[in-house]
Amino acid sequence: MSLESLYQEIILDHYKNPHHKELHAPYAIEVHHNNPSCGDEVTLRLSLNGDSIGQVSWSGVGCSISQASTSIMSDLVTGKTMSEALELERIFLELMQSKGNFSGDVEVLEDAVALSGVAKYPARVKCALLGWMAFRDAALRAGSS
């Protein structure tokens, strides 16, 4: 496992120019998640468009993995139905928990497959999941409200 495969260009691009990283209003749900072991944090806002994800916007501080993953996630779920978006979250979580045994389907996960190398570094998995867990929390709250 080389550093280059962990830090693919796509990740560094999202880190330097993150997408949707500006909190928007109005929104339906706002959540704040942090990672107490490292201090990384994300505030995420979600607005719905019927049964679909209208807009995801966020702010936060963290390492390149957490920031790029949140950026990629917000691209990926926008416009999806709630159940499609939660299914993506499930597939991404499975990829992160794979210990590096599979690389992910680029047709489904798109840019997020670039994060597959993270699964080989157990200490970094939580970085990649920070934004996704915030999204899941927001989506479930939105679904139940």
Added chain:
Amino acid sequence: MAGFDSASLRGDFPILDRVVRNGNRLVYLDNGATSQKPRSVVDAEREFYFHHNAAVHRGAHLLAEEATDAFEGARTKVASHVNAKSEEIIFTKSATEALNMVAYGFLNATLDKSGVGSPFHIDKSKNIVVSELEHHANLLPWQQLAARTGAQLRWFPVDPEGRLDLTNIESIIDAQTAVVALTHQSNVTGAITDVPLISNRARQVGAIFVLDACQSVPHMKVDVQALNIDFLAYSGHKALGPTGVGVLWGRYELLEQMPPMLTGGSMIESATITSATFASPPKRFEAGVPNMAQAVGLGAAIDYLNNVGMGAIAEHESELTSRALAGLGAISGLTIIGPTNNHARGGVLSFTVEGIHPHDLGQVLDDKGIAVRTGHHCAWPLMQALKVNATTRASFYLYNTEDEVDQLVAAVIDAKRFFKV
């Protein structure tokens, strides 16, 4: 050069031969978190388990006698190491437990009907003094004590170099101060506290002074009498010793008045179904069968440290720190979070590199076999005061070499190249 050759004693630490990522030999610079163990420490634990294991202070048999001798022998070593009396040393499971033991001593004296008049009795007219640079282990026990008793929590702020700002010492520590709890050396900035200056003030107002010595006892000569303090806590595992053993030292006349945090076996003088009287210190504070092998291992660790010499260790780490401050300080975009000169600071160096998050920097260093700590170092209030989210921390010990410092500096430069910053 210090009075010993760090390269020659590395052979005593088998783990330092480990080959880690990408075939690199381990460069262990995370000593602030825990230290590695020399063979003599592990051998002492093994010797205890294989030949002398029995519950100490009980049992009418030879092994119980030998185990007690070994355990009490370790207590004597721990005591003389900080210039204290044996009966003033309490073995705990960790420094965290040791610090809590004092905080709970205050709480229990406050709850106790007969506690009024005890030096550990507090109420909302009193205050508790800490600082912004405390490790959570020496902040939360006091913060929670304040919340539960209504006592006011006060703190010394830090200056931009990450040192305590003592400008308002006279008003922060006043006649209503019950306890002052401070770190001897910051686990983040490496700044060494001017303890006698503050403990003299605490003495003036009759406050109890508690010192978190986790980052000092393993690295320098610490003398509880010269520091003029009342309590001191440190962890064995940061001082070449095993995990699972910490030390609380307290002045005997205070220990005699402090209620125990844990009650149970081996800490009583007598017991009935409704009441008990407690044994004298240190037994009063060692309920249950203690971590015997770990205490014995800590005794062996102290022997090891004394053979090398605490003065020589401090001098060696100071040389490494000077080299690291110069090497890292010359890297553009790198900011030392802590004192940038090598005056009154220990071998703990925190830094940030513009454009590289500490986790990402730590990952690149790990790829080269260099183990550092990244994050907030269990000191969130300090990070907030210094306005940083996280840092990378290198911390040295007696077995680290100048070559390892140079590898660290080179690896940080490589990381900048890798992340194109």
